[in-house]
Amino acid sequence: MRCGGDVDVDGDGDVFPSTPGKLKTWSGGSSAISRHHVGVVHRCFASTSTLFLWALLLVALTASYLSFAGLVDTSSRYLLLSASRARGGGGGGWERRVGESARPGAHRGARGLSVLVTGAAGFVGSHAALALRRRGDGVVGVDNFNAYYDPSLKRARGALLASHGVFVAEGDVADPGLLARLFGAAPFTHVLHLAAQAGVRYAMENPSSYVHSNVAALVALLEACRGAEPRPALVWASSSSVYGLNEKVPFAESDPTDRPASLYAATKKAGEAITHAYSHIYGISVTGLRFFTVYGPWGRPDMAYFAFTRNILQGKPITVYRGRGGVDLARDFTYIDDVVRGCLAALDTARRGERGPAQYRIYNLGNTAPVTVPRLVYLLEKHLGVRARRRVVDMPGNGDVPFTHADVARARADLGYRPRTNLDAGLKKFVKWYLSYYGYSSSSSSSSSGGRVVGGGAAAATTTTMTTTENKQQQQQQQQKQNRGLR
Numbered sequence: 207m208r209c210g211g212d213v214d215v216d217g218d219g220d221v222f223p224s225t226p227g228k229l230k231t232w233s234g235g236s237s238a239i240s241r242h243h244v245g246v247v248h249r250c251f252a253s254t255s256t257l258f259l260w261a262l263l264l265v266a267l268t269a270s271y272l273s274f275a276g277l278v279d280t281s282s283r284y285l286l287l288s289a290s291r292a293r294g295g296g297g298g299g300w301e302r303r304v305g306e307s308a309r310p311g312a313h314r315g316a317r318g319l320s321v322l323v324t325g326a327a328g329f330v331g332s333h334a335a336l337a338l339r340r341r342g343d344g345v346v347g348v349d350n351f352n353a354y355y356d357p358s359l360k361r362a363r364g365a366l367l368a369s370h371g372v373f374v375a376e377g378d379v380a381d382p383g384l385l386a387r388l389f390g391a392a393p394f395t396h397v398l399h400l401a402a403q404a405g406v407r408y409a410m411e412n413p414s415s416y417v418h419s420n421v422a423a424l425v426a427l428l429e430a431c432r433g434a435e436p437r438p439a440l441v442w443a444s445s446s447s448v449y450g451l452n453e454k455v456p457f458a459e460s461d462p463t464d465r466p467a468s469l470y471a472a473t474k475k476a477g478e479a480i481t482h483a484y485s486h487i488y489g490i491s492v493t494g495l496r497f498f499t500v501y502g503p504w505g506r507p508d509m510a511y512f513a514f515t516r517n518i519l520q521g522k523p524i525t526v527y528r529g530r531g532g533v534d535l536a537r538d539f540t541y542i543d544d545v546v547r548g549c550l551a552a553l554d555t556a557r558r559g560e561r562g563p564a565q566y567r568i569y570n571l572g573n574t575a576p577v578t579v580p581r582l583v584y585l586l587e588k589h590l591g592v593r594a595r596r597r598v599v600d601m602p603g604n605g606d607v608p609f610t611h612a613d614v615a616r617a618r619a620d621l622g623y624r625p626r627t628n629l630d631a632g633l634k635k636f637v638k639w640y641l642s643y644y645g646y647s648s649s650s651s652s653s654s655s656g657g658r659v660v661g662g663g664a665a666a667a668t669t670t671t672m673t674t675t676e677n678k679q680q681q682q683q684q685q686q687k688q689n690r691g692l693r
């Protein structure tokens with residue numbers, strides 16, 4: 207029995223009992239119920255004006271509840287949105303900037319691609335993003351600017367992209383919220399996925415970073431791609447390291463890749479399997495590019511050619527690994543411009559939105575001319591004009607492989623890929639850039655750990671210790687050239 211909601215349980219004068227069960231315990235006999243009933247009815251409905259007041263109270267309570275619920279809903283949505291914006295480094299204009307940067311140019315000859323480049327502040331990513339922008343494609347970058355190597359170098363690449371109108375969103379590709387915002391803000395036709403945890407030997411120090419960046423982030427990206435409208439074609443960076451302990455040379459895409467020598471290689475191999483599954487199930491066009499030891503200006507400080515240069519200039523010894531039986535190690539060192547051309551050709555030839563099975567391709571992008579590590583050191587000495595202090599040691603069991611050598615027949619046939627730069631010419635360009643960026647004695651870029659620059663290493667204008675006025679002028683001219691482009 208309810209009047210305005212409740213009945214007095216304890217008979218202490220409270221009108222509103224809390225539960226029907228309490229009503230039962232209270233109702234000792236029919237007369238009691240009846241007496242109480244009558245009393246309550248009497249108290250509740252003693253007059254019409256009381257009834258009217260209760261009705262008014264009810265209406266007011268309901269109205270205030272509804273407006274409070276609406277307020278809670280609105281404000282929680284607002285808070286969620288704010289949190290997600292903060293994560294994406296955004297603000298009011300974030301979506302607008304993504305949209306503008308993603309829009310292809312309208313000039314004649316433009317291909318009209320709209321490309322999301324992950325790892326855009328990285329070595330290959332920054333070059334590829336700028337090359338796309340230069341030919342008129344829409345480009346948006348994303349990068350987490352992590353500290354695997356000197357983040358100031360990544361910031362400098364990012365600044366260069368910004369000066370060419372490429373917006374780089376700061377965040378982790380493994381964050382589905384960030385990806386949802388990016389895909390919500392622009393209709394990307396292609397994704398060039400270059401974000402990764404690179405480096406073969408660092409996997410022994412920090413294995414989980416490889417699982418996070420090379421596996422979890424890849425899956426997050428594929429999930430975003432499959433839900434995107436239009437659905438973008440994916441071109442991504444695999445690695446020559448997938449050939450692992452393979453001894454047949456040159457390495458062809460059809461060779462077995464089931465004996466990885468490092469966790470890095472294993473995660474890249476896993477990436478090939480994962481992208482195949484997504485391509486098969488969801489019909490996503492996928493192209494995996496196996497890069498062969500890419501080097502060049504604006505390169506990665508953790509790689510041998512870069513770390514050797516730094517040490518040679520500082521008069522520090524370099525460690526040259528030697529293979530079993532004293533055999534020199536060799537790499538199919540590939541110049542950055544050749545790799546970028548391969549990336550753009552892969553994007554241009556990716557088929558999207560067709561009926562039938564989705565395109566799934568794998569290509570080697572190498573130089574087809576392996577060079578030994580001692581020869582690399584000799585070439586660096588030549589271009590730097592400084593003798594290296596070598597420390598030759600047996601190759602430690604750290605995931606390294608003795609040699610790599612690409613067969614690029616497939617890439618040549620399908621992508622028109624033809625590497626043009628030999629190691630001598632490429633290192634000459636690298637050394638020129640290095641000296642213009644760091645100067646002849648780059649003290650602040652010197653602290654290293656496992657070949658990684660841990661701190662310092664900003665743009666030439668702030669870090670060089672060049673001594674002569676002539677050098678300073680030369681450096682300023684080179685800096686101006688850099689501001690016009692990466693190469």
Ligand SMILES: O=C(O)[C@H]1O[C@H](OP(=O)(O)OP(=O)(O)OC[C@H]2O[C@@H](n3ccc(=O)[nH]c3=O)[C@H](O)[C@@H]2O)[C@H](O)[C@@H](O)[C@@H]1O
Pocket residue numbers: 404405406444445446447497498499500508509510511525526527528535536537579606607608657
């Ligand atoms: O091609 C690839 O797939 C890989 O190429 C490079 O890996 P790596 O070829 O090992 O390149 P470096 O680390 O620059 O080493 C080049 C050569 O120098 C040797 N090395 C390296 C470091 C050192 O201190 N001394 C030394 O002799 C290595 O053993 C290797 O033979 C990249 O670091 C990987 O991210 C990439 O995926």
